[in-house]
Amino acid sequence: MSQSVYREIGGLEAVESVVDDFYDRVLSDDRLVGYFEGMEMESLRAHQVQFISSVAGGPVEYSGADMREAHAHLDIDEEAFDTVGTYLEQALRDNGVADDNVEAIMAQVVELKDPVIGR
Numbered sequence: 001m002s003q004s005v006y007r008e009i010g011g012l013e014a015v016e017s018v019v020d021d022f023y024d025r026v027l028s029d030d031r032l033v034g035y036f037e038g039m040e041m042e043s044l045r046a047h048q049v050q051f052i053s054s055v056a057g058g059p060v061e062y063s064g065a066d067m068r069e070a071h072a073h074l075d076i077d078e079e080a081f082d083t084v085g086t087y088l089e090q091a092l093r094d095n096g097v098a099d100d101n102v103e104a105i106m107a108q109v110v111e112l113k114d115p116v117i118g119r
């Protein structure tokens with residue numbers, strides 16, 4: 001993706017707000033919170049900021065694990081994936097990201113379903 005989406009949505013500061021909002025939603029959901037128990041949330045948050053920034057075309061290098069490897073031990077099902085995807089989409093919209101940019105980002109996130117659920 002060109003850098004324009006990252007720039008248009010407001011760069012690093014905007015992505016940080018989206019990611020904070022995203023994890024607030026995820027961790028408030030009883031169906032999801034168990035997956036994150038005992039996880040190093042600060043490092044996860046930092047990697048998620050890098051990941052979403054690079055998905056949006058930002059000049060940021062993602063330094064975390066490969067998506068399949070990062071989620072392999074978690075036994076995530078399709079419903080959990082879809083719920084997490086919905087929270088990401090809501091977090092993008094509620095932080096003022098325009099529809100076409102939300103769609104461009106979510107189109108790439110949907111592509112991660114198989115690796116994340118280990119299919």
Ligand code: HEM
Binds near residue numbers: 064
């Ligand atoms: C929607 C697409 C998703 C994206 C873009 C995503 C992104 C990421 C990223 C970037 C990391 C960091 C890996 C690292 O630090 O090396 C991670 C880890 C993690 N993700 Fe996801 N994730 C997604 C879906 C999910 C879902 C559906 C769940 C659970 C329901 C989940 C639970 C976790 C957990 C628990 C970790 C920490 C693993 C660990 O530290 O051992 N993720 N994810």
